[in-house]
Amino acid sequence: MNSRLFNWCFKKSIWVYHANAGACNGCDIEILDVLTPYYDVERFGIRIVHTPRHADALLVTGPVTRQVRERLLRLYEAVPDPKLVIAVGSCATGGGIWYDSYATCGGVKNVLPVDIHIPGCPPKPEAIVYGVAQALGLVPKQVQAQAYIEE
């Protein structure tokens, strides 16, 4: 398959599987908001699917509890390549208030290779749409990744 054609198709048609990895349901409600007629993500070709086999992107919420870690890894393996991982909410980006808890892995990035983080507790629906659009390269990135170096 021509890779440029495929990349175009992939950007125009993202099917999302939503995985709750120990979230409090706040982010899940905001994700449901994105699917309502008010925000209508189907105009970007984004659809929620109900099986990981059909998915192109994993939308993970929650700090990844130790119980759910193995399941999340299996879920990731069940998604056919190429795939994206999108971490939604403060807990998923860095563990939130559970960042040093013994019961969580402290964020999705410690378990799976994350493509984009969408912070917020919970993030606004606009922020989620914006984050997914950024992951696909539909809108330019506004901030650069920076690492803190101690003087």
Next chain:
Amino acid sequence: MNLQQISLDLFYTLIFPGLLFTAVVGLLLTWVDRKVTAVVQSRIGPPWYQPFADIGKLMGKKMVVPSGSSVGFLAAPLISIAGATLASVIVLRALINPQAGFVGDVIVLLYLTMLPALALIIGGGSSRSPFGAIGASREMSMVLAYEVGFLLTIFAVVIKTHSIQLSGIIAYQAEHGALALTVSGFLALCIALFCLQAKLGFLPFDISEADTELIGGPLAEYSGSGLALFKISRAMMFLQLPVFAVLLFMGANQLTLLSMAGFLLKLLAVLVLIIVIKITHARLRLDQMLRLFWGRLAIVGLIAVVFALVGW
């Protein structure tokens, strides 16, 4: 059977009324379906190239084959698309050139339009997924239910027109007027519309797929090109079954501009009816669906057959 004949047949099957043409038009029709749904739900809806982007993406993705699944898992998408292609060739060639058919093509069509459903049963059953197995068993019950209604409508049409050939049925309608205007024809058309809805797997009859309870049923384990082939064959059926219904019931067409516009209007009416029923109805339970098809619709179908025998 010389070389020219063979290449012409290949052209018919693979390009013009067959695989390529039907797939492209069918995918455009699925966009119409999604756009109408969006408008009814006061959304904007996807752009026109959305189904093509979906198919292109699925074709480029890796296909995961579950460990321990049998050959049927890989063969099922091919069976599905083969059935849809052959059925489309027969229906669309009968539309363009009624003399191209052969004796008994209506009966052949009955079997060919069943192939995509059979492929779903094979694929779901051999996917080693509980969702696939449940979906396959539900699909099997559904096939047994809606084929009764579909057979009865075909019986009514065949008895009425004394022909088992599409060209004969079209010629009868050119002489005596559209079948839908007779009592038996109208009853048969009503049942045929129910059967179309069930054959296309649309709400209220998407019992075997049931996204929210069976996560896609037989399609649950399919990914990549396998899923794409199933989607394409469904899009082809979405074009070809309504055309079949229009040909059977709604009168003959000449090769004039007015007649072709009339045909497109009839086709559009059938499509819009199917889509509106799909949007405005909730899913039936399996037992409700079986009761509907084996009970009320079968009785109405028998009445249509009796009327056709009487000659109404």
